[in-house]
């Protein structure tokens with residue numbers, strides 16, 4: 001497979017800076033491992049401050065050159081600008097509205113969904129169909145934002161003085177005009193150079209969810225993928241190059257995470273950090289961004305409650321909770337972390353849910369029929385083990401699983417644990433693994449109190465057939481995303497991620513037919529983060545609103 005991917009040209013093993021594939025300056029490398037087998041898939045450069053600074057300069061030059069206009073920059077830059085514009089307009093069939101995004105980028109991702117899916121399974125471990133589902137999901141952000149770029153509207157505000165006109169400018173329309181004739185605006189409405197730091201659990205989609213709107217707004221980007229899963233990021237960058245993205249607009253560096261992070265934070269040229277990952281690192285980035293007052297988007301950890309009321313449809317609740325819990329072997333920040341079940345339905349639910357969990361096949365993501373792959377690494381398994389041990393010591397009962405899988409490596413048995421209380425680690429922190437803790441409650445008020453009793457506020461799920469209750473509880477929950485009788489909340493295409501049994505072609509067709517894609521905003525309250533990704537709200541994260549006051553006198 002590795003040699004097949006290499007010959008397809010998508011297995012890239014160098015960083016991308018200024019449109020060129022480069023190694024670390026000292027030749028240092030890190031290994032990328034297949035979590036299912038422990039085999040080395042590839043070696044990639046172990047980069048640090050040096051390479052990050054080069055990437056920042058490249059991204060900054062691309063941003064200034066292409067967005068800043070030419071009037072004050074002389075002929076040489078003017079010629080460069082014209083060449084870049086021509087190259088871009090020729091290769092990127094966007095509407096010429098100051099965006100780096102194009103439908104071609106989407107088409108290339110989709111036409112390479114098999115190779116990209118294979119790369120995801122190789123370095124991340126999720127089942128191949130789920131991985132290909134991620135490609136479709138990830139690509140959908142590019143499609144959505146390529147369209148959304150046309151709808152970055154400004155505003156006209158009635159002025160209090162009759163001879164003034166107030167405009168709010170958001171869109172950079174430089175490319176609507178001939179760059180040699182005039183500059184249509186003095187303003188740089190995109191936020192500027194963006195540092196995008198992404199995790200390993202969605203090696204493609206967490207990148208496109210950030211890079212899509214950033215490019216759509218005219219920003220230039222330095223992506224720092226997780227060191228555990230850089231290959232998918234590099235393959236996506238290669239496809240962006242094939243789609244004609246100009247040098248410097250998209251850069252990829254990887255290696256020493258804190259050195260790269262520090263370089264991004266220290267640079268006044270980087271105007272925004274967008275991050276998905278742990279709350280601990282998110283807090284560090286937030287503190288570090290203060291030095292240069294950067295904008296921030298943070299998608300941090302969750303501790304999702306999944307509340308099952310006595311009046312829920314048992315079948316719907318079991319299916320929804322299963323999807324909410326076991327997607328990506330429990331390794332997503334919206335995975336149900338606490339299944340809080342009302343006492344009247346508790347035993348029936350525990351029984352039906354355990355049966356459903358038991359039916360899931362565990363194995364290498366490349367094997368047919370597998371629904372649960374390995375965990376990302378040994379540290380992840382040890383964390384799960386320590387949480388389960390803590391629960392057992394404090395009186396919880398293991399209904400199913402509760403130990404490493406006989407397959408060895410980082411495989412862990414899908415697990416259901418009952419009689420979990422709020423005192424246990426399983427309900428206080430994200431387990432990030434295939435362990436479903438069941439908690440018991442009596443009243444609606446108690447369920448809401450338990451659900452909100454956490455610093456996190458990302459996703460929550462409720463299962464009930466009582467309409468009034470569903471609205472009441474939705475509004476009482478301190479969460480950014482609430483699924484009501486629904487275990488999949490990342491808009492329609494989220495369906496793909498949890499349906500490894502379905503064929504990808506069917507899913508793709510379903511997705512193609514659906515009119516609404518990436519229409520709902522994704523983001524958390526409290527310590528789960530800042531900002532929203534996806535949807536029309538995701539654009540604002542990469543735009544400045546510039547107030548232009550015109551005096552008519």
Ligand code: ADP
Pocket residue numbers: 197198199200224225226227257258259260261262276277278279281282284
């Ligand atoms: P996880 O525990 O899920 O791996 P992390 O927050 O550690 O989550 O990682 C998410 C991303 O943040 C990864 O790309 C990782 O390399 C990066 N990262 C980790 N530490 C830092 C840091 N100090 N500065 C910048 N990025 C970091």
